[in-house]
Amino acid sequence: MVMCKSYLCLCHLTGCAIIRPPREGGIRYRGLTQEQIRSVQVLPVDYEIEYICRGNRVIAGPKVRKCLPNGTWTDMGHKSHCLLQCPRMWTSLENGRVTSWPSGLPVEGTMLHYSCLPGFILVGRNSTQCNKMGKWDSPKPVCHCRSLRSSLHRRAVPHEWWLAGGQACLPAAQMALDLVNNRSDILPDYELELIYYDSLCDPGEATKLLYDLLYTEPIKIVLMPGCSSVSTLVAEAARMWNLIVLSYGSSSPALSNRQRFPTFFRTHPSATLHNPTRVQLFQKWKWTKIATIQQTTEVFTSTLDDLEERVKEAGIEISVRQSFLTDPAVAVKNLKRQDARIIVGLFYETEARKVFCEVYKEKLFGKKYVWFLIGWYADNWFKIKDPAINCTVEQMTEAVQGHVTTEIVMLNPETVRGASNLTSQEFLDQLMSKLGGKNPEETGGFQEAPLAYDAVWALALALNKTVGPLKAKGYRLEDFNYNNREITAEIYRAMNTSSFEGVSGHVVFDAQGSRMAWTLIEQLQDGSYKKIGYYDSTKGNLSWYGNDKWIGAGPPADQTVVIEQYRYLSQKLFVSVSVFACLGILLGIVCLTFNIYNSNVRYIQNSQPYLNNMTAVGCMMALAAVFPLGIDGLHVHRRQFPVVCQFRLWLLGLGFSLAYGSMFTKIWWVHTVFTKKEEKKDRRKHLEPWKLYATVGVLLGIDVLSLMIWQIVDPLHITVEKFTREAPKADLDVLIQPLLEHCSSEKMNTWLGVVYGYKGLLLLLGIFLAYETKSVSTEKINDHRAVGMAIYNVAVLCMITAPVTMILSSQQDASFAFASLAIVFSVYITLVVLFVPKMRRLITRGEWQSDAQETVKTGSSTNNNDEEKSRQLERENKELQKIIQEVAFSTYSYTKSIVTHGHVLGTVLMGLCSCGGDGEEYFYGFCVVDWDLPQ
Template structure:
C-alpha cells in the first residue's frame, strides 16, 4: 500500500510494505524495509524505524498559452481554473507522488502570429515542456501541427475547430473542448423541430468556422434543408449583413468570435435584421454579457445591442456537470464554481472571458495528471522515467498518448472521454436570450439522438417565425363587371348582325339589294358576328375555366378573331378593290367600262380567308399557343403580416409570339392601309353595280383607324388585364357596330321609306322568279354585243381615216400634173366629186362643214 494515513505498529509477515517516509511514524515488523535519511530503504529483513525525512519532488513543466485578450479572452477564467487544478494535483499523494507539475504560460491574445513567437520561446527556452496547452482554435492549429516535430502532446481546453479532428494532420492532439461540429446535429434537430427548411449563414473567415460551416452544410443537405445565403467577412461584416437583408434571410447561423459578434449585431441593428421575423443561432461560449461590453470598434449603444440580440438561440457543449456528483478531484461542479469565484476575487463571471470554459481547463489538467500518472509503471518497467523526457524521445510521448487516449473519468464538466480523433464527447446545451439573460431551454445528446426540451422558449411574435417570407401567389383576373358589360354589348351586336343578315337574305330579290352584292354583305355580317363572338373568350380566364382548359380558350380567341376579321373586312376590301379596278382607271382621258363578274369577288374573299387560315394553321402546328404566367413585383399587404403577395397573370403565348404577331399584324396592317387608300380613291365614283361602295369606304375608314390604334396599345397594356381587354373588346364591338350600321341601316331605311321592296315583290309575282335572271342574262349579252360593236367601229374608223388620207394624196397629185387654165377652171378642178366623197354604204353622211373631219367623233355614231 502507498500513502498510509495512520501509524502502523504490527504488520502481517506475509506482506511487503512499500511506505513513503513521513515523520513521527514507527514501522515495526519482519520484512519491512528501513527508511534511511537519504530516502532509501534498508534490506527487507531488517527491523527498522522510518526516519523523519523530506523527499524532494521532481518537476514536470507544462507550456500553456492562455488568451487573456483578443477575439476570445478565455484565459481570464481558464488560467485560474487550471492553476487551481494543478494545486490540487500536486497536493495529492496518490497522483504523481514523486513529481510536481508546474505551469509556464503566456498570453497568446488568440492570435496565431503572436502564438508562433511564444511557441518558439517555449520550445527553445529551458526547462523542457512535456505537454503544450493552447486555447483558441487558430492557435491550437498552429501549435498542434508543429508539435509532432518535437514529439510533444498537445492538450487544448478551448479549441472547437472541426479541422483539429484530423489525425493525419494533428497526430498528437487532444482537447477537452468538443469539436464545433457537435453543435451541428443540435442545430439540425432544432431546425426540424421548428419546421424550418431554409436557413442562411454568416461566418468569420477563419478555418474553425469554415470547417464548421462545411460540416453544417453537409448535415442540412442530408436533412433536406436549404442554405439559401452563405456570407463571410474578414473584419468588417457590414456588406455581409446587408446581403442577408437583401436576400430575405430569416433563420441565420452566425459563426464568429465574440469581438466580431459585437460588430455583426451593430450592423444587424442598423439593417433592422432582428425582431419577430428573425432568429439568430450563435455560439454559446461567449461571455454572458458580451453584447453589453463597450467596444471602441462598435458605434452602437448598449441599448441598441440589447435590442438586436434579444431572442437569439445559442448551442454550447455542456461544460459544467448538471448533476451533483463528486468526480476525481473530490469536488462537485457547484463547489468548483464557488472555488473559482473565490480565486477570481469576486469578479463578475459575465465580464470574465472563458468563464464557461473554465471547467474544461480544470478537467484538462486532471486528464493530463492522470495520464502522466498512468505512464509511470510502464516506463519504470522499461527503465525510463518521466523526467527523462526530451524532444527526441518518442517512447515517452507514445506512452502519454496511449494514456490520454484511454482516459475516462468524472470531471466537473461531466464524463471526460476522448474519441478516436482526440475530441471530447459531450451533450449540447441549448439556451435562449430572454429579457437580456440566457435561459436554458433544452439539452441534446447527439450520440443518443435524444432532445430534452424544457418548453420555456419565448418568441417575440406568436411563435417561431417562418423561415422565409411567405409568398402567396395571387392570380389577377379580369373585372367581372367590365366583362359582363362588354359581353352584353357583344351579345347585342351579334343579334344586330343576325338581324342584318336575315334582312339581306330575305330581300335578296330586291334590285337595290342585288346591286349591292348581297353575298359579300352576308359575309360581312357573318364576319362581324364571329368577331363579336371572340369577345367572350377574350374575357375568359382562370376565374371561369380550369388551367388545363385555358389553351382551348386561347385557340378560340385566335381563330374567331382572325377569321372573323378576314371575312368581314375581306369582303368590304374586295368591293372597294374591284370598284377601284373597274371605274377609276382612264386611258387617254377616256372612260373605259368593264364587266363585273361576281365569281371574281368571291374568289378574292376566298384568297384572303385562305391566307389567314394557312398562316394560323402553320402557327398552331409549328408553335402552338400555351399558357404563360407573368410575375409582377411582390406586394406587401396592408396588415402587419409576414407575407408578400405575388401577383400573377395568365397569358396566351407561344415561344416566338412576337414573330408571329409581327407577321399577322404586318399583313393585316397592309390590308388596312390599302383599304384606306382605295376608299379615298373611289369616293367620287358612282356605279350601280356596287351601289354601297361609299358606305363600305366609310366602314373601312373606321375599322382601319380602330385596328391600327388598338393593336399596338393592347401589346403595351398586356400586363394590365382590364385595360387590355377593354381596348381590344371595345375596338371589336365598335368596329362591328359601325360596319353593320353603315352598311345595312341605309338599305333598311330606303326599302322602308320608299317601299321599293313592295314594287319589286309585285313584279316578281307577275313575271315569275326567272324574270330577274333573264334580265340579267340579257344585260350581260347586250354588254358583250356592245363591246364587239365598239371593236368593229374602231376598225371602221381606222379604215375611213386611211381612205381619207389616200384621197387627199390623189388630189394633190392631180393638181400638180394639170396646169391651171383659169381661176374658175382651177377652182372647179379642185372640187372633188361629191359622190366620190360619200362614205361607204351603211355609214351616215358626214357633215358639210369643212372642219367636220377633224372634229368628228366616231363614238357619236355608236351613240
C-alpha cells in the same frame, strides 16, 4: 523692490533653473499654480521637485531633487527615467536565489540571475532580462527537488493567466494537479508538475517560448496550449518532436485535421459543435433559408464553412453571407436590404456590441427576426459601456431581445461524481475559494475552467494507462525523448480511448481529437438568459423545455411570406362589353336574315348578297371572340386555359378574314372592273360572281393555313407575368405577388409580326382602293361606297388597337376594354353602314320580294340585259347634255340683246333635272343671275 507671494519670491534671486522632466514623465511643483510655473524661471534654494511618470511606468533614478545654494540640483550625476516595470514575481524563486543588476525596481534593462539551493535542480534558463515592453525575455525557471519519485513535466503555453482566460483556468489546473498527485492509484511512482508561461495568444511569442521549452532541460512530454492561434502553431510543430498536444481552450475547427495535427487533442469542443444544434433548431422551427454574418477570422470562417455543408445536407439555403473586419455597418445594411430573417452571427464579444448597435439603427430586430449567437459571451455583454459604439444600454437591450445562443456545456448539469470524485458544484465551490470570492462574470476564463480541470485529468489518466503497456515493452515514461515514437504512440492510444466523467461532463474524443459534448440552448428573455433546451450531438437527441418565448404568435418565418395573387379582369367591364357583344350578334343575325330573305330583290342582288352574308357571319364571329378574350383563370382552370387561347385566335382571325375579306373583295373588283378608260370598258369581260367568292376563299385560306402552321409549330400556351411585389394595407409580414395570365408562345412576337404585317397591308390597300372608287357608279355592286366607308372605320380602329393592346398587355382591364370595344364598334359600324340603308330603302319604297317576282328574271341573262340598258341610257344622257348646252347658248345670246335695249330687272333660271336609273339625282343648268342695269 521685491514682490513676494507666500514663502516663494517671484524674482531673480539666487536659486536653481527649472529643468526638463524625463521622457514619458513630468514634474510636480509644490505650492505653485500652472500660471506661476509658466512665469517662473528660477526656483529658490531648498525648493524640492518630484518626478512623476505616465501610465504604469515608474521612476528609475532619483525621484526627488532639491535646489542647493550653489544653484544646482541634488544627484544631477544620476539621470531619472520613466520606464516600464516587469512583473516582480520573477524577482523571487522558491528554493533558490535571485540576484538583480542593477538593484532596485525590475525595470527596462534589469538583469536577473537564478540559482537553486543545494538538493534542487534549476529547470529553465538561469538568467532573464526586462525588455522595453515591460516583459521578461524568458520564462521564469523553477527549482525542483532531487527526489526518488520521478517527475513528469507538463509545459503549458496558455493565454495570459492574469488577463482574460487564465484567471480561472490556472487555479483549476492546479487544483487538478494537487488531486492527481495525492492519488495513490494514479501514477503512483510519478509526480506531475505544472510550469506555465504566457504566450499572450501571440503565435510569435509562442514560437519563442516553444523554442526555449524544447532546448532546455528537462525533456517535456506533453504540451498544453490555450488559445486557437497558439495551438495551431504548437500542434503543427509538435509532431517533429513526437510530442502530444492537449489544449483546454482551442475551439478553431481548423484544428480538427489529423493530417495537419496528428497528435492534437482538446477538451474544449470545436466551434463546429454548435452547427449540428443550429441545424436541429432550423429544422424544428421549419426554416429553410438563413443568413450569416461573421467577423473575418480563421475560427469563424472555418465554422461557417462547416455550417454551410451541414445546412446543405439538410436542404437549408444560406441566402445571404456577409463578413466584416472591424466595422459591421455595411454588412448589417446588406442583411436588411436582402430581407434576411434568420441570422447566424459569428464574432467576438466586442464586435457583437458593434453589430447590434448597427442592428438597432437598421431596425433588424423584433418579431420578424431571430439572431443566433455564440453562447460564451458574458451574461451582461450587451449592457457593458463601450466607447466604440454610440448606442445606449436601453437601445442595445431592445436590439438583442429574443436572440438564441448555443453554448457548449462546460459544466456537467447532473450531480455525479466523476474521476476526481467531485461533483460540478463542489468543483465550483473550491474554485471560488481559490479565486478569493471574485465575481465570476468579471473573471476571465471562468466558463472554461472545468475544461482546464478535465484536461489535467485526461492527461493523468492517459499517462496512467500507458504505464502497463510500456512496462511490457521494457519502457518507462521517464525514458521518453523526442525521438521515441513508441512511447508517443502509447500515449496517443491512451488519449484516443479516453472516456471518463469529468466536472465538464462526459469526456470523450472523436477521430479528429476533438471533445464531444452536449450543447446548451438559451434564449434572452426580458433581459436575462433562459435555458430552453439541450442537444446531444452524439445521439442526435434534443431535450426541449418548451419555454421559448417569441414577440409574435410563434417563431417568425424565414423569409417574407409571399402570397401569389392573380389579377383578373373586372367582371363589371366583362359583363358590360359582353352585353354589347350579344346585342351585336343579334343585330348580325337580323342583318343576315334580312339579306337572305330578300336576296331575290333586284336592289339586294346588285349589292352581292352572298358577300354581305359573309360579312355578317364574320362580324358575328369577331363579336363571339369577345367572350374568350374576357375569360381568365377566374372562370376556367389553368389546364383548360390553352383551349381558351385557341378560341381567341381562331374566332378573331377567321372573323376578320370573312368580314373584312368580303368587303375588300368588293372594293377590289370595283376598282379592277370600273376604273379603266372609257374606250376599254366595253371590251372588258363581264364580272362573274364566282370570282368574288374565290377571292374571299383565297384570303380565308391564307389565314387558315397561317394559323394552322402557327399552332402546329409553336402552339399557344399559358404564361404568367410577375409584377413588383406589393405590401398589403394591413400590418402583416407578407407581400403580395401580383400575377397575370397571358396566352403566348415561344416566338409570339414573330408570329404577331407576320400576322399584323399581312393584315396591315390588306387594311392599307383597302383604304387606297376605297378612295380610288369613291366616284365610281355601278349597278353591279351598288353598295361599294358604303363598303368603302366601313373599310375606313375598320382600318383605322385596327391599326390603332393592335399596337395599343400590345403596350397595355400588362393591364388586363385596359387591354381588354380597348380590344373588345374596338371589335364592337367596328362591327356595329360595318353592320349599320352595310345593311341599315338597304332596310330603309326597302321599307320606304316597298320594294319587297313579292312585288318584284313578276318582273325579275334570274340567271346571268337578266344581269347582262340590265347592263346593256345601263350603257344605252348613258349614251342617251350624253346626247341630251349636248342639246342642253346648245339651247343654253342661244338663250344667253337672246337675253343679252334684250338687256342692251333697256332697263331689265329679273332673274333667269334655266335647268334640267334628271333622275338616274339607280335613284341618284343630278342637276344641270345655270346659276341664278340678277342684273340691275342703269336706265
